[in-house]
Amino acid sequence: xxxxxxxxMDGIVKHFGGVQALRGIDFALDSGEVHALLGENGxxxxxxxxxxxxxxxxxxxxxxxxxxxxxxAGPADAQRAGVATIHQELDLVGALTVAENLFLGREPRTxxxxxxxxxxxxxxxxxxxxxxxxxxxxxxVNSLRVGEQQLVAIAKALSLQARVLVMDEPTxxxxxxxxxxxFEVVGDVRQRGVGVVYISHRLEEIATIADRATVLRDxxxxxxxxxxxxxxxxxxxxxxxxxxxxxxxxSHAATATPLLEVSGLTVLPRRPEPGRSEPSDVTxxxxxxxxxxxxxxxxxxxxELLETLFGVGVxxxxxxxxxxxxxxxxxxxxxxxxxxxxxxxxxxxxxxxxVMSGSVGSNVTLAALQQVSRLGVVSVAKERAAVQRSVEDxxxxxxxxxxxxxxxxxxNQQKVVFARHLLHRPKLLLLDEPTxxxxxxxxxxxxxxxxxxxxxxxxxxxxxxxxxxxxxxCDRIVVLRDGRVAATFPAAETTQEVLLEAANRAPAxxxxxxxxxxxx
Amino acid sequence: xxxxxxxAADAAATPGSAPQAxxxxxxxxxxxxxxxxxxxxxxxxxxxxxxxxxxxxVIVFVAAIVLSPERGGETVFLRPENLANVVRAVSEIxxxxxxxTFVILIGGIDLSVGAILGLSAVxxxxxxxxxxxxxxxxxxxxxxxxxxxxxxxxxxxxxxRLQSFIVTLAGxxxxxxxxxxxxxxxxxxLAYGDEPNxxxxxxxxxxxxxxxxxxxxxxxxxVAVGATAIFVLRRTxxxxxxxxxxxNERAARLSGVAVTRVKVTVFAISGxxxxxxxxxxxxxxxxxxxNDGSGYELDAIAAVVVGGTSLMGGVGKVGGTLAGALxxxxxxxxxxxxNINANIQLLIKGVIIVAAAxxxxxxxxxx
Numbered sequence: 001x002x003x004x005x006x007x008x009m010d011g012i013v014k015h016f017g018g019v020q021a022l023r024g025i026d027f028a029l030d031s032g033e034v035h036a037l038l039g040e041n042g043x044x045x046x047x048x049x050x051x052x053x054x055x056x057x058x059x060x061x062x063x064x065x066x067x068x069x070x071x072x073a074g075p076a077d078a079q080r081a082g083v084a085t086i087h088q089e090l091d092l093v094g095a096l097t098v099a100e101n102l103f104l105g106r107e108p109r110t111x112x113x114x115x116x117x118x119x120x121x122x123x124x125x126x127x128x129x130x131x132x133x134x135x136x137x138x139x140x141v142n143s144l145r146v147g148e149q150q151l152v153a154i155a156k157a158l159s160l161q162a163r164v165l166v167m168d169e170p171t172x173x174x175x176x177x178x179x180x181x182x183f184e185v186v187g188d189v190r191q192r193g194v195g196v197v198y199i200s201h202r203l204e205e206i207a208t209i210a211d212r213a214t215v216l217r218d219x220x221x222x223x224x225x226x227x228x229x230x231x232x233x234x235x236x237x238x239x240x241x242x243x244x245x246x247x248x249x250x251s252h253a254a255t256a257t258p259l260l261e262v263s264g265l266t267v268l269p270r271r272p273e274p275g276r277s278e279p280s281d282v283t284x285x286x287x288x289x290x291x292x293x294x295x296x297x298x299x300x301x302x303x304e305l306l307e308t309l310f311g312v313g314v315x316x317x318x319x320x321x322x323x324x325x326x327x328x329x330x331x332x333x334x335x336x337x338x339x340x341x342x343x344x345x346x347x348x349x350x351x352x353x354x355v356m357s358g359s360v361g362s363n364v365t366l367a368a369l370q371q372v373s374r375l376g377v378v379s380v381a382k383e384r385a386a387v388q389r390s391v392e393d394x395x396x397x398x399x400x401x402x403x404x405x406x407x408x409x410x411x412n413q414q415k416v417v418f419a420r421h422l423l424h425r426p427k428l429l430l431l432d433e434p435t436x437x438x439x440x441x442x443x444x445x446x447x448x449x450x451x452x453x454x455x456x457x458x459x460x461x462x463x464x465x466x467x468x469x470x471x472x473x474c475d476r477i478v479v480l481r482d483g484r485v486a487a488t489f490p491a492a493e494t495t496q497e498v499l500l501e502a503a504n505r506a507p508a509x510x511x512x513x514x515x516x517x518x519x520x
Numbered sequence: 521x522x523x524x525x526x527x528a529a530d531a532a533a534t535p536g537s538a539p540q541a542x543x544x545x546x547x548x549x550x551x552x553x554x555x556x557x558x559x560x561x562x563x564x565x566x567x568x569x570x571x572x573x574x575x576x577x578v579i580v581f582v583a584a585i586v587l588s589p590e591r592g593g594e595t596v597f598l599r600p601e602n603l604a605n606v607v608r609a610v611s612e613i614x615x616x617x618x619x620x621t622f623v624i625l626i627g628g629i630d631l632s633v634g635a636i637l638g639l640s641a642v643x644x645x646x647x648x649x650x651x652x653x654x655x656x657x658x659x660x661x662x663x664x665x666x667x668x669x670x671x672x673x674x675x676x677x678x679x680x681r682l683q684s685f686i687v688t689l690a691g692x693x694x695x696x697x698x699x700x701x702x703x704x705x706x707x708x709x710l711a712y713g714d715e716p717n718x719x720x721x722x723x724x725x726x727x728x729x730x731x732x733x734x735x736x737x738x739x740x741x742x743v744a745v746g747a748t749a750i751f752v753l754r755r756t757x758x759x760x761x762x763x764x765x766x767x768n769e770r771a772a773r774l775s776g777v778a779v780t781r782v783k784v785t786v787f788a789i790s791g792x793x794x795x796x797x798x799x800x801x802x803x804x805x806x807x808x809x810x811n812d813g814s815g816y817e818l819d820a821i822a823a824v825v826v827g828g829t830s831l832m833g834g835v836g837k838v839g840g841t842l843a844g845a846l847x848x849x850x851x852x853x854x855x856x857x858x859n860i861n862a863n864i865q866l867l868i869k870g871v872i873i874v875a876a877a878x879x880x881x882x883x884x885x886x887x
Contacts (some may be wrong), residue, residue, distance in 0.1 A: 334775065358834070
């Protein structure tokens with residue numbers, strides 16, 4: 001197969017307000033190549049792909065597709081030019097059949113301009129067979145597994161004459177067997193001369209499927225390597241880059257007083273949801289004054305564990321024991337968890353954290369209204385004082401507590417969620433990706449705040465995809481995989497490489513597991 | 521140029537090192553200058569938007585004065601009896617609309633209120649006339665009935681995760697059916713007297729006026745309900761939960777808000793106020809008919825929407841609803857004073873509802 005350059009992106013620059021998301025990135029994709037795009041959260045991968053797929057239309061630099069300069073007016077424009085993106089949220093209509101989705105908006109017609117259903121089904125069957133996907137074209141998309149939906153989306157992209165296929169974390173919600181099937185299809189796609197940009201955090205997958213890998217960090221391209229010639233450790237080093245230890249406030253003394261003790265925690269969902277890894281035989285503890293990190297790949301079950309600990313996991317049974325501050329702890333709702341002294345900062349700030357239509361003040365006091373009210377009537381003076389204190393303590397930059405919380409920057413919005421869950425004076429704080437979408441300055445402030453809280457005796461359990469963050473912030477780090485505890489390390493005695501290895505290791509790898517357990 | 525502003529703000533928000541107390545004063549002015557242009561540019565329209573329904577009310581009020589017929593050198597519209605009559609005429613819809621505001625604030629809708637009004641009017645008449653119940657127990661029973669009816673709808677909607685549109689559409693049918701069964705399909709006329717099978721004359725007070733015959737009792741009740749609701753929505757923790765659920769139910773739940781309990785309470789309030797309107801309705805018409813209140817739910821929703829409350833939930837005020845109800849009431853009044861066909865009134869009302877909603881959308885687009 002002749003490999004020629006299919007796509008070139010030269011000196012791509014993009015800033016959002018004052019944040020420089022991309023600082024002159026060069027990227028090239030050959031036809032018939034699978035090119036992995038790697039980097040930590042916020043490195044610029046998504047922005048670069050948004051530029052490529054026409055979602056971001058204002059940028060600096062040049063894109064050349066098959067030798068001709070292009071500039072896309074929007075996603076539809078990019079698709080017409082042959083750039084297809086398979087999003088994490090798939091662009092399929094769930095209530096329609098596979099065949100109807102494949103030909104949506106370009107259905108074969110009869111002479112009377114009605115949809116020619118038999119031809120639609122036949123063409124869909126041919127298309128699926130051609131790509132090597134054995135799915136019945138008459139099945140309703142909602143009844144397919146996520147992996148199958150992804151294959152349908154790929155088939156659709158190919159039928160639209162895609163020359164460049166962008167896949168964003170395609171395996172995050174897939175089971176192992178589905179991943180294999182996906183890889184077969186991707187291999188086939190490559191045979192047809194299509195170029196594939198493959199975004200994933202899973203290094204083992206990259207090694208299996210990618211030809212080259214480009215690593216981004218802080219909006220810059222660190223380098224492009226041939227995957228076959230490059231050890232995983234080197235790629236990890238490229239992703240991680242220079243130390244960010246200076247952001248961290250330094251160590252604090254964890255006490256030996258156990259605060260949260262979880263043993264053998266297993267969640268048996270009433271209706272298992274695909275893509276979720278419920279806690280399975282999880283045993284861990286958080287001492288008062290201790291910061292414990294939760295590491296793991298996407299889909300390893302970090303969020304699920306935190307949700308369970310906060311009483312908002314999936315409905316179903318639960319085995320194992322939880323003890324909080326010496327008392328049995330089995331929260332059935334967020335309300336119960338808060339009453340027991342637990343706070344929770346969720347990952348999805350807009351979807352689960354803030355009431356965007358509300359003011360800064362009403363967001364801060366939402367979980368602790370009984371403190372600022374009497375007989376159900378809010379005391380304006382007490383509330384103002386409490387909010388003022390929170391704003392000052394957490395350095396929330398807002399003109400006034402009455403402004404809509406949506407007008408604040410990401411970092412300050414996140415501090416509002418923190419303020420809410422500090423105001424009810426918890427003993428234990430559960431944090432899910434607390435610095436996602438937050439600028440460096442606010443990050444440093446959040447780290448400082450957490451260290452301060454730990455010094456005051458609060459226990460913190462923090463899940464993060466950013467390993468340097470966990471290493472700098474935590475006393476101990478628990479690595480999750482498939483809902484289970486894969487390993488536990490004292491933060492001071494471990495490295496990103498070790499953590500990544502523990503998070504990536506295939507469950508069956510016996511000997512390696514043994515050595516790591518020794519380390520732990 | 522807007523990115524310049526954001527950049528300045530970000531520069532202020534992103535000091536190179538972890539901010540220290542000493543830096544804080546420096547950041548304040550930078551932040552202030554950074555945000556000033558935005559607020560200056562939108563200040564005038566935003567005030568108009570924020571008080572949209574009041575602005576609309578003033579406009580309609582002035583228009584009504586201008587368009588009012590004169591009789592004996594006097595502007596008919598401005599006569600105290602007429603103004604009091606406007607408030608009396610909107611009192612039933614207005615009271616329902618107050619309850620509807622709570623429901624819409626949590627992102628729901630209550631289609632059953634007109635039917636609950638009818639059921640309550642029938643219930644009041646039946647209890648007073650057929651069962652010879654005194655006024656206080658009658659009112660108590662009917663209010664409780666509305667409260668429970670609403671609460672059951674709220675519970676059904678929250679627990680079974682059914683859209684309130686569906687649940688209250690079913691509730692509408694059920695309440696209407698109950699009203700027909702209870703009344704035997706006929707209107708129950710009220711006659712006052714102390715003998716058996718006559719209603720106690722004190723119930724007729726709903727038809728009377730105080731303050732020298734100018735202020736009708738229903739208008740007084742409407743104003744009291746409105747004032748109470750304004751206080752509740754401004755000052756109580758319950759209201760905070762209502763706004764939070766409407767703005768982001770998941771966030772509210774994760775903040776420990778008892779979402780089901782709040783939803784049940786909100787629908788109970790709506791049912792209770794619909795029942796109150798039903799009692800007033802029976803009193804004003806001296807009868808309770810099973811078809812009373814047909815379509816009132818839509819007039820109440822119209823008042824809420826004209827009042828600037830978002831059907832998406834989380835945003836709105838009772839004050840706006842009161843203004844919206846009055847605005848529509850004045851409109852009806854002035855058209856009636858000019859002997860304009862009631863069908864034309866419907867057309868104008870339709871235009872006003874769309875205009876109010878469009879202004880809202882425009883506002884949210886600028887933010």
